[in-house]
Amino acid sequence: MSDFPLKGGCFCGAVRYEVSxxxxxxxxxxRMCQKAAGSPVVTWVMIVGDHFRIVEGALKIRKSSDIAERGFCEECGTQITFQYEKEKGKSIDVTAASLDxxxxxxxxxxxxTASRPSWMHGFDATLPEEEDPNAG
Ligand SMILES: [Zn+2]
Ligand SMILES: [Zn+2]
Incomplete structure (x- = not known):
């Protein structure tokens, strides 16, 4: 279903990236994704290896917890990456909605899902719920 590389970028276009x-x-x-994005849910694309690269502009990196940092466009604020510090160079997450x-x-x-707001009625109720031991 995907033609690689997938292309994406921030709202203003200053930061562009490719996913291979x-x-x-x-x-x-x-809650951290909710606060970081100002949105009830953030959909992440998990990338392993060197399949993510910035092709235009640069991400502003902000340490968002003791174990992770988030990258966003300094101009328009679009959140693009989530990076566990211990996974640097090994894996990175990219916001699915910033894809073209x-x-x-x-x-x-x-x-x-425990912090999913109750007014997200029926949100993807068919998808399995997984526990994540970390948060950042
Ligand atoms: Zn931007
Ligand atoms: Zn999250």
């Missing part, structure tokens, strides 16, 4: 392969895609309902074509990926699970 990914492992999985999941909805995260954790979000249909190129398909979420298969959801995590941190």
């Amino acid at each position: 392969g990914y492992e999985s895609c999941a909805h995260c309902h954790c 074509d979000p249909e190129a990926v398909e979420p298969a699970s959801q995590i941190w």
